[in-house]
Amino acid sequence: GQSLEQPSEVTAVEGAIVQINCTYQTSGFYGLSWYQQHDGGAPTFLSYNALDGLEETGRFSSFLSRSDSYGYLLLQELQMKDSASYFCAVGPSNQGGKLIFGQGTELSVKP
Amino acid sequence: KAGVTQTPRYLIKTRGQQVTLSCSPISGHRSVSWYQQTPGQGLQFLFEYFSETQRNKGNFPGRFSGRQFSNSRSEMNVSTLELGDSALYLCASSLWGTGGANPNTIYFGEGSWLTVV
Numbered sequence: 001g002q003s004l005e006q007p008s009e010v011t012a013v014e015g016a017i018v019q020i021n022c023t024y025q026t027s028g029f030y031g032l033s034w035y036q037q038h039d040g041g042a043p044t045f046l047s048y049n050a051l052d053g054l055e056e057t058g059r060f061s062s063f064l065s066r067s068d069s070y071g072y073l074l075l076q077e078l079q080m081k082d083s084a085s086y087f088c089a090v091g092p093s094n095q096g097g098k099l100i101f102g103q104g105t106e107l108s109v110k111p
Numbered sequence: 112k113a114g115v116t117q118t119p120r121y122l123i124k125t126r127g128q129q130v131t132l133s134c135s136p137i138s139g140h141r142s143v144s145w146y147q148q149t150p151g152q153g154l155q156f157l158f159e160y161f162s163e164t165q166r167n168k169g170n171f172p173g174r175f176s177g178r179q180f181s182n183s184r185s186e187m188n189v190s191t192l193e194l195g196d197s198a199l200y201l202c203a204s205s206l207w208g209t210g211g212a213n214p215n216t217i218y219f220g221e222g223s224w225l226t227v228v
Contacts, residue, residue: 016127019216035219040148040199040222040224041221042115042218042219042220042221042222043154043219043221045217063125087153087154088210089154097148098127098156098159098169099144099156099168099203099217100143101146101153101154101155102153102154103153104153104154
């Protein structure tokens with residue numbers, strides 16, 4: 001089947017850098033995306049990798065390696081407001097209109 | 112522009128009842144996808160509608176159904192509710208769909224919190 005694995009929780013301090021990994025067992029997908037969700041609210045888009053390599057968007061960067069079935073989200077200069085759940089997701093190329101999500105990583109940023 | 116609107120935001124139902132949830136997508140968006148979110152299973156795809164047609168369906172029992180109207184608004188219905196149906200139901204709006212579309216064009220609503228007692 002298709003699945004994505006992420007650590008369940010990560011803790012870091014303000015100002016630090018944290019990396020959230022996502023390993024997957026799926027083939028034929030359009031790209032790897034990352035979403036942020038605060039306290040069960042609306043997931044919001046953070047970053048997307050259609051191709052292998054690094055994508056940078058402000059304090060957030062994301063990386064994809066299809067050969068290693070691996071990606072990560074890098075958050076720099078952590079702020080308290082970054083405390084949230086982070087999900088990786090893929091859109092299978094043979095199942096249009098569908099996203100498969102990882103279980104999510106709860107990030108706690110401490111002062 | 113207005114975001115994705117889901118109603119009701121919170122509701123409590125009794126086992127065996129049915130429930131209908133509504134989603135109004137962003138104006139101009141023709142695709143509406145529904146996801147169930149629970150602590151144990153994460154976000155799971157229910158189905159996607161595009162221009163009133165169901166294009167894809169997840170692995171949920173037939174008690175879960177949906178439809179889309181000509182104005183792109185969508186409803187999902189769950190019949191014969193079970194305790195395990197308690198979840199946050201999220202609707203995602205996009206121009207072309209949540210699969211192949213560039214995900215920065217996908218917008219989620221705040222969700223409908225369903226509690227089955």
